[in-house]
Amino acid sequence: MVQRYGIEKTPEGTWDxxxxxTGLPVVxxxxxxxxxxxxxxxxxxxxxxxxxxxQREDT
Known part of the structure; x- marks a missing residue:
């Protein structure tokens, strides 16, 4: 199963x-x-x- 969420390093050295x-940061x-x-x-x-x-397994 494909994982929906991942982490990306920012230019400042922190992580999002x-x-x-969607390619967008999670809120x-x-x-x-x-x-x-x-x-x-x-x-x-x-x-x-x-x-x-x-949640996907329950549907």
Missing amino acids: IIDMF EVGVPLIDMPIEEADDLVDLLNCRDRE
Whole structure:
């Protein structure tokens, strides 16, 4: 199964979580998931992909 979310390094050296289907940064509850340290971005992208996978399996 294709993972919906990925991380991209910014020119400043921080990381953004990107929706791989749209190419846009992810926004959760009004907060853009951008400019994060790698550890935080990596953890969040794992959680988002897990949630997305579960939602797609339920349909």
